[in-house]
């Protein structure tokens with residue numbers, strides 16, 4: 142099985158990074174590369190390092206890591222929105238998007254180091270300042286809501302594009318006019334599995350407004366700004382990782398520990414409700430009452446004070462951990478739960494990996510082992526699919542999907 146997973150990563154390797162999927166996503170995606178490095182570290186420490194360092198070459202002077210680094214060899218219209226839409230070019234000519242994705246990179250860098258410490262100190266030296274700048278961007282430019290939590294300004298920044306949690310805040314966004322752009326994602330994937338055209342028009346409008354304000358976080362009149370529990374939980378885990386990295390490099394780890402502790406406190410205080418973490422709509426100030434897998438991801442936060450309650454929610458009727466395949470992306474009891482449409486019900490391998498990591502941290506080895514076994518069986522039987530139906534395990538989206546293969550390698554190692 143691992144050999145097949147390694148082959149998927151080889152086929153998707155471009156020479157310095159790995160595309161998420163040859164068919165659907167022909168460039169480098171930010172959080173995909175972090176998950177991919179977590180698997181690659183067991184195959185080739187050099188490739189894992191290169192994966193992360195090539196992404197960091199797309200980092201902006203303000204510290205942000207864009208969600209896509211465009212490959213110059215790929216036709217400019219192969220993916221929409223492509224480089225001509227984003228109009229973001231670094232001094233060396235690298236073209237990128239202007240939004241970000243969840244900050245799991247420092248955790249990936251730390252896990253890469255741990256796979257081969259003797260060959261990774263130079264790597265840590267090179268990337269530590271860049272990762273500090275990345276977190277600095279989030280801390281200094283993206284804390285609109287108070288409490289220190291970071292806000293996302295576009296649904297794509299969550300990595301869970303059409304999550305039901307975005308329905309309420311998105312309702313206030315007027316969509317870009319139909320006909321003003323052409324979707325490419327539905328060329329390669331079933332339309333019923335993808336976001337609707339109405340939502341897509343809103344995504345395009347939000348991105349265009351941000352672009353037209355020079356991607357300035359204070360300058361843009363954000364129609365969408367949300368404190369997402371997954372994004373913030375991964376920032377906390379990554380701050381803990383930065384503390385470990387700082388210690389290896391002989392720097393002071395305490396600022397990272399203090400920031401992680403402050404964020405953890407704010408996460409629980411501001412987002413925990415009814416046994417789960419919910420997103421807070423910064424513009425209305427309200428918590429969004431849609432329970433999604435993002436609300437379980439804080440299980441990865443070390444020392445989370447409400448971990449027992451959160452685990453009970455994962456095991457309860459909303460997610461039925463252990464009774465459904467992997468972990469569904471949305472509350473199974475919600476009337477609009479949809480087992481086939483992208484982030485509105487299907488199970489994904491990256492979120493299952495994160496929850497597995499949380500279960501290990503909590504010493505819940507029984508649940509962790511069951512989830513791991515389900516993950517490995519399904520990854521192989523579905524051809525390393527992008528996502529799947531949580532009841533029938535029917536595969537959806539792309540096959541030979543890179544993070545599914547990479548995280549398989551990690552859970553096998």
Ligand code: 9YW
Nearest residue numbers: 161166170172173300301302326
């Ligand atoms: C899109 C690449 C990306 C992931 C996201 C996922 C999807 C892009 O694919 O977004 O075109 O919809 O939602 O998490 O990084 O794999």
